[in-house]
Amino acid sequence: MEYMLIFTESAADYAKRDNPAEMQSYWGAWGAYVNAIEQAGITVTGRGLLPPDTATTVRVRDGQRQVHDGPYAEAKEMISGFFIINVPDLDTALEWAARSPSSSYSSTEVRPVMPPMAP
Amino acid sequence: MGEPATHAAVEATARESYGRLLAYLAARAGGDLASAEDALAEAFLAALRHWPETGVPERPEAWLLTTARRRLIDAQRRGQIRIEAEDELRFAMETAASATQAEGGFPDERLGLLFICAHPAIDPAARTPLMLQTVLGVDAARIASAFLVSPQAMGQRLVRAKSKIRAAGVPFRIPGPNELGERVGFVLDAIYAAYTVDSAEDSEAALAREAIILARFLHHHLPTEPEAGGLLALLLHCEARRAARLDADGNYVPLPEQDVTRWNRTMIHEAEITLAGAAQLGRMGRFQLEAAIQSVHARRLAGGPVSWEAIALLYEALVRHTPALGARIGRALALGKARGAEVGFVALEELSVEALTNYQPYWAARAELLRELKRQPEAVVAFDRAIGLSQSAAGREFLRQRRADCLGGGSP
Known part of the structure; x- marks a missing residue:
């Protein structure tokens, strides 16, 4: 089954990315995790995302395009990256989610991916 | 054979074997409980239709499994069940059918069912009801009445849990040694909840007996998990006193004042043996401690006074292990009995009042x-x-x- 691991991080976690005192351990942890999950041969795809302040949100209402600066909703923890993995069951997916650095300081959501639609 | 006799045979099979049949089918449908249930329900319906003409088969369970298996394979062909390895299902089914014929029995996989029902990915409010419904075949209306919710609300809760199992791919498996201890905890909690729900009143809906069946089953299958023995011992101690909890006029009698001649000695004996066995495994836990507290009370059977000092010490350990409100209140009361009301009251005053309103x-x-x-x-x-x-x-x-x-x- 395919699952999406959705990593979330708080503003403070995002800040570690460029903080000289913390960036090494931050990127070191993510690098190791990404390497391990790639080595396991279970990844379908996966990427990290730039911080939420780079986000732009679009809505179309009554044919009018509304564009606003920022993510769709302000939240304490925002999506910072994802992997889609192909593993036998939820327990295996949860195991990989638990290994993510984000699970130790924020959280990781595990969601089954929709099976392909019938033609 | 007439219809009433068939009904009786079908009912007897359902009562005896429902959980085993369902566990067996669910294990072979990739853990898809809802589909396994549908297939089994259809098999029971087919039995009601066919058995009056053909007579009750020699091995009713085998007949039901074969019929349910066909429904599962049909559902799979129609794309209603998603199973990763389709052939695996068919193969497993067929070997199972032959095993059934050879042995007259089929493997009991209800343990896997317990672990699915109490999987941490399932809504905690659904775990106990799910267990009662699938493992013991308790009907949803009775579960709803014990949990004081409408049958519709309970029905929705159960349906939601089963769709989550299917959609999220909660696996049908017994956790490995590394995770067993943690996962057993969820199963124990769900069984304990079945015992305590509605136990205030001795209503007919009370599920105490069902909880004990589940605890005994778990203990039997996981003899090296001390907390499974602890829970069984605790439930047996509590159940042994059921008759003494109310006096002849229906008035509530607190434990220290209960008439010990109304306690069930057989159950207490089983509780003591079970707890002693669990303690020998050398891993203390919440349920063993709670059972040990009950065990001190049970010594009144031998005629002596209750050692409140021993109870207070056990509560001390329990609070250190699980600082739940109930345990801390029990500790204060025991201290009050052991060392005077003043000491007990001080312990009670230490609790933060907010959560206690x-x-x-x-x-x-x-x-x-x-x-x-x-x-x-x-x-x-x-x-x-x-x-x-x-x-x-x-x-x-x-x-x-x-x-x-x-x-x-x-x-x-």
Whole structure:
């Protein structure tokens, strides 16, 4: 089954990315995790995302395009990256989610991916 | 064979084997409980149609499994079940069918079912009901009435849990040694919840007996998990006193005042043996400690007084292990008995009041300790609070009587 691991991080976690005192351990942890999950041969795809302040949100209402600066909703923890993995069951997916650095300081959501639609 | 006889045979098979049949099918449908249930329900319906003409088969379970298996394979062909390895299903089914014929039995996989029902990915409020429905075949209406929710609401909760199992791919498997301890905890909690739900009243909906069946089953299958033995011992101790909890007039009798001749000695004996076995495994836990506390009370059977000092020490360990409110209140009460109401009251006062506003056991304990301290006005306030928060008529009446005694008269 395919699952999406959705990593979330708080503003403070995002800040570690460029903080000289913390960036090494931050990127070191993510690098190791990404390497391990790639080595396991279970990844379908996966990427990290730039911080939420780079986000732009679009809505179309009554044919009018509304564009606003920022993510769709302000939240304490925002999506910072994802992997889609192909593993036998939820327990295996949860195991990989638990290994993510984000699970130790924020959280990781595990969601089954929709099976392909019938033609 | 007539229809009434068929009905009786179908019912007997359902009562005896429902959980085993379902567990067996679910294990072979990739853990898809809902589809396994549908297939089994259809098989039971088919039995009601066919058995009056053909007679009840020699091995009704084998007949039901074969029929349910066909439904599962049909559902799979129609794309209603998603199974990763389709062939695996068919193969497993066929070997199973032959095993059934050879042995007259089929493997009992209800343990896997317990672990699915109490999987941490399932809504905690659905775990106990799911277990009762799937493992024991308790009907949803009875579960709903025990949990004090409408049958529709309970039905939705169960359906939601089963769709989550299917959609999220919760696997049908027994956790490996690394995770077993943690995962067993969820199963134990769900079984314990079945025992405690609605146990205030001795209503017909009470699920105490079902909880004991589940605890015994778990203990039997996981003999090296000490907490499984602890839970069984605890439930047996509590159940052994059921008849003594109310007197002849239906009044509530607190544990220290119960007539021990009304306790069930067989159950207490089994509880003691089970707890001793669990303790030998050398891993203490919440349920073993709670059972040990009950075990101290049970020594009254031998005629001696209750050692409140021993109970207080066990509560001390319990609080250190699981600092739940109930345990901390039990500790305060035991300290009150062992070392005087003043000590008990101090322990009670250490609890933060915020979480206790609507917690009945706190107010009942507070009232009792204040009464012993002869702080009458405060005791009366606490009694009123405890009475107002009581869920059981017998408990309410007991507290009302205590309050009256405290005021120094008979009934007000």
